[in-house]
Amino acid sequence: MERNGRAASRVPTFAPTLADVAERAGVSRQTVSNAVNNPDLLRPDTLARVQEAIADLGYVPNRAARNLRTRASHLVGLRLSPVQEGTANAAMDRFVHSLVWTSREAGYHVLLFSGEGPDPLEGYEDLLRSTAVDAFVVTDTFLGNPQAAWLRERRAPFVAFGRPWDDADARHPWVDVDGAAGTELATRHLLEKGHTRIAWIGWRKDSFIGEDRRAGWTRAVREHGLSTTGMASRVEDTVWSGREASAVLLDEARPTAFVCASDTLAMGVLHTLAERGLHPGRDIAVVGFDDSQVAQVVHPGLTSVRQPLEEVAIAVVRALEDLLATPSYVGEGLLLAPALTVRGSS
Amino acid sequence: MERNGRAASRVPTFAPTLADVAERAGVSRQTVSNAVNNPDLLRPDTLARVQEAIADLGYVPNRAARNLRTRASHLVGLRLSPVQEGTANAAMDRFVHSLVWTSREAGYHVLLFSGEGPDPLEGYEDLLRSTAVDAFVVTDTFLGNPQAAWLRERRAPFVAFGRPWDDADARHPWVDVDGAAGTELATRHLLEKGHTRIAWIGWRKDSFIGEDRRAGWTRAVREHGLSTTGMASRVEDTVWSGREASAVLLDEARPTAFVCASDTLAMGVLHTLAERGLHPGRDIAVVGFDDSQVAQVVHPGLTSVRQPLEEVAIAVVRALEDLLATPSYVGEGLLLAPALTVRGSS
DNA sequence: CTCCCGCCTTGGATCGATCCAGAGGAGGCC
DNA sequence: GGCCTCCTCTGGATCGATCCAAGGCGGGAG
Numbered sequence: 001m002e003r004n005g006r007a008a009s010r011v012p013t014f015a016p017t018l019a020d021v022a023e024r025a026g027v028s029r030q031t032v033s034n035a036v037n038n039p040d041l042l043r044p045d046t047l048a049r050v051q052e053a054i055a056d057l058g059y060v061p062n063r064a065a066r067n068l069r070t071r072a073s074h075l076v077g078l079r080l081s082p083v084q085e086g087t088a089n090a091a092m093d094r095f096v097h098s099l100v101w102t103s104r105e106a107g108y109h110v111l112l113f114s115g116e117g118p119d120p121l122e123g124y125e126d127l128l129r130s131t132a133v134d135a136f137v138v139t140d141t142f143l144g145n146p147q148a149a150w151l152r153e154r155r156a157p158f159v160a161f162g163r164p165w166d167d168a169d170a171r172h173p174w175v176d177v178d179g180a181a182g183t184e185l186a187t188r189h190l191l192e193k194g195h196t197r198i199a200w201i202g203w204r205k206d207s208f209i210g211e212d213r214r215a216g217w218t219r220a221v222r223e224h225g226l227s228t229t230g231m232a233s234r235v236e237d238t239v240w241s242g243r244e245a246s247a248v249l250l251d252e253a254r255p256t257a258f259v260c261a262s263d264t265l266a267m268g269v270l271h272t273l274a275e276r277g278l279h280p281g282r283d284i285a286v287v288g289f290d291d292s293q294v295a296q297v298v299h300p301g302l303t304s305v306r307q308p309l310e311e312v313a314i315a316v317v318r319a320l321e322d323l324l325a326t327p328s329y330v331g332e333g334l335l336l337a338p339a340l341t342v343r344g345s346s
Numbered sequence: 347m348e349r350n351g352r353a354a355s356r357v358p359t360f361a362p363t364l365a366d367v368a369e370r371a372g373v374s375r376q377t378v379s380n381a382v383n384n385p386d387l388l389r390p391d392t393l394a395r396v397q398e399a400i401a402d403l404g405y406v407p408n409r410a411a412r413n414l415r416t417r418a419s420h421l422v423g424l425r426l427s428p429v430q431e432g433t434a435n436a437a438m439d440r441f442v443h444s445l446v447w448t449s450r451e452a453g454y455h456v457l458l459f460s461g462e463g464p465d466p467l468e469g470y471e472d473l474l475r476s477t478a479v480d481a482f483v484v485t486d487t488f489l490g491n492p493q494a495a496w497l498r499e500r501r502a503p504f505v506a507f508g509r510p511w512d513d514a515d516a517r518h519p520w521v522d523v524d525g526a527a528g529t530e531l532a533t534r535h536l537l538e539k540g541h542t543r544i545a546w547i548g549w550r551k552d553s554f555i556g557e558d559r560r561a562g563w564t565r566a567v568r569e570h571g572l573s574t575t576g577m578a579s580r581v582e583d584t585v586w587s588g589r590e591a592s593a594v595l596l597d598e599a600r601p602t603a604f605v606c607a608s609d610t611l612a613m614g615v616l617h618t619l620a621e622r623g624l625h626p627g628r629d630i631a632v633v634g635f636d637d638s639q640v641a642q643v644v645h646p647g648l649t650s651v652r653q654p655l656e657e658v659a660i661a662v663v664r665a666l667e668d669l670l671a672t673p674s675y676v677g678e679g680l681l682l683a684p685a686l687t688v689r690g691s692s
Numbered sequence: 693c694t695c696c697c698g699c700c701t702t703g704g705a706t707c708g709a710t711c712c713a714g715a716g717g718a719g720g721c722c
Numbered sequence: 723g724g725c726c727t728c729c730t731c732t733g734g735a736t737c738g739a740t741c742c743a744a745g746g747c748g749g750g751a752g
Contacts, residue, residue, distance in 0.1 A: 027701075027702090029703085033740060058475065060475035060476045063419070065707090067413070069707055113450065114443070127455075131410060267645075294644070297613040298640070299621075376733080415709050699746105702743100709737095714731105719728085720727085721727100722724090
């Protein structure tokens with residue numbers, strides 16, 4: 001049953017098929033398929049014979065054929081949000097790594113795609129309809145999560161990294177990091193160091209994540225009987241904004257410490273300190289959020305809230321597996337606790 | 347020809363097939379296929395009718411079926427190298443974004459995978475044999491490029507981001523950035539500013555990229571009749587190494603400026619300056635390499651060599667297209683020139 | 693010894709799109 | 723009018739793995 005005599009040559013240019021293996025092992029195609037997918041259905045000696053043939057020929061199942069028949073691609077789609085240069089957001093990078101790593105162990109690969117513009121739904125449609133991916137991992141939840149409703153309506157399996165902020169009874173699996181717990185951790189850390197005037201620099205009010213992180217600061221500060229009045233500022237997530245905001249706060253509220261909603265903003269604070277000849281960690285304490293590369297390499301080290309992205313990835317993949325095994329699966333929603341990486345700035 | 351009466355319901359849960367479209371438009375399957383892939387083969391009115399049916403049903407070709415038949419997946423594999431925390435390498439991140447973006451326009455998607463350990467070949471094999479990807483983009487060329495020979499031997503199509511340093515007559519398409527030109531640019535910039543004692547901090551000698559970047563510094567310095575003796579240091583790519591090296595150089599060679607092989611090393615220099623109360627840009631000039639996020643957000647801004655990663659991605663994808671159109675295609679090798687982003691540190 | 697039950701194994705059908713060879717129809721030329 | 727060419731469109735076969743229903747075989751019970 002050689003095709004064009006190709007089996008005669010030993011060049012592994014042509015991939016052997018399941019039929020080739022079957023012929024070589026002297027069994028049927030189905031038996032080979034079982035040897036690969038349900039080994040325990042075969043008698044041990046048959047299994048051994050088939051496996052030997054597989055090894056001899058270097059057989060690897062053809063993905064396209066398998067995908068066609070099983071209606072699954074074993075790919076999960078992840079949309080890369082537009083890059084924002086000038087910010088310190090390395091969180092996405094770390095998450096992608098973790099996700100790729102974890103998916104691999106679960107037998108999945110990660111397919112990256114990007115939207116044309118700011119429309120968060122861009123790109124999902126085609127992949128979904130063409131059955132290119134089995135599921136999505138959704139991450140852009142800075143301002144709520146419009147994708148969730150959209151995907152749900154189309155019965156597309158997905159797991160969100162980020163809570164369904166704007167929809168209390170959303171019924172889809174999600175994993176998130178407790179931002180408030182993170183900033184609370186950070187604020188407590190500063191309180192323990194003796195600071196009593198701790199300022200907050202966060203994001204615009206319509207960011208759910210931003211308000212959540214702010215809540216942690218508020219909670220910790222109030223718990224210690226301190227006031228938050230005049231101690232907070234809400235700005236865009238840029239270094240420049242962080243610099244401006246911290247300058248104003250320093251002049252008007254005289255804080256001795258800053259808790260920021262991001263490392264980017266914290267870097268802005270460091271700028272202000274440098275300009276004024278103040279030393280971070282000695283004169284003024286600063287804490288960021290994300291534990292980005294920037295926090296790790298800047299002098300004298302930026303204390304920062306670190307999200308457990310590896311755990312998030314693991315939880316996401318686990319939910320993905322459940323979801324694909326049981327289409328009706330509705331996750332519980334998992335909230336993970338971040339940690340605080342203390343460095344020179346506090 | 348309705349299956350299980352499903353076509354009767356309007357729920358788009360089941361994807362319509364090419365046969366469904368054909369039936370609705372009153373033509374054959376092949377005609378629909380042509381309407382999608384070779385529209386100019388159809389008579390205008392037929393084409394219009396088919397397209398209408400496609401729109402009505404919301405038909406999108408099934409990827410798995412197409413892949414099986416055409417023996418192409420329209421996916422390119424990209425291996426994520428292990429993360430190195432504590433370094434400022436954001437170059438990969440930017441490149442991935444650019445690649446995803448550019449690929450999309452060429453009709454390709456990017457499949458991420460990761461190797462178990464440090465073995466750079468890990469992971470390629472399976473994807474290749476299972477025909478999961480059409481080609482690879484290879485990037486880990488810090489120390490030569492063992493993947494190239496391996497992939498070539500298996501006739502796997504790939505394009506490298508990085509020169510085939512260790513194999514002068516390697517015959518595969520590649521794109522790279524002229525690192526030497528970048529450091530030369532950086533060094534000239536410092537020379538123009540009046541610096542005459544410019545030090546180099548680079549990587550260990552067995553890194554081809556490191557030696558290339560060093561060459562640019564050497565060239566520019568010597569061209570100005572200055573000596574490089576005692577002005578260079580080769581260390582690991584960590585902040586700590588950069589700090590140590592710069593401290594030693596400052597004491598022994600008294601440079602007024604540093605050119606570094608990476609932003610990570612440059613950050614190390616900034617640490618030393620901060621410790622000694624020296625101001626980057628005013629007392630000592632510092633230039634990094636990669637124009638990472640760190641360079642952008644640190645105070646007072648780190649001058650850095652910026653790789654044209656967007657252009658690299660475009661060139662890579664173009665080579666990929668040529669390669670897949672003509673399997674025997676042998677690229678020319680394309681060397682792109684980097685730019686210098688000047689900031690406060692110089 | 694025969695029959696029945698399970699465990700393996702088998703060959704045909706199938707997933708959905710594309711390749712291929714050829715049919716059908718309109719138009720041009722002699 | 724007959725014949726040929728060109729253009730459009732058609733139906734069967736195919737890619738390679740898996741699903742399905744049924745066949746073969748061995749062992750135990752009767």
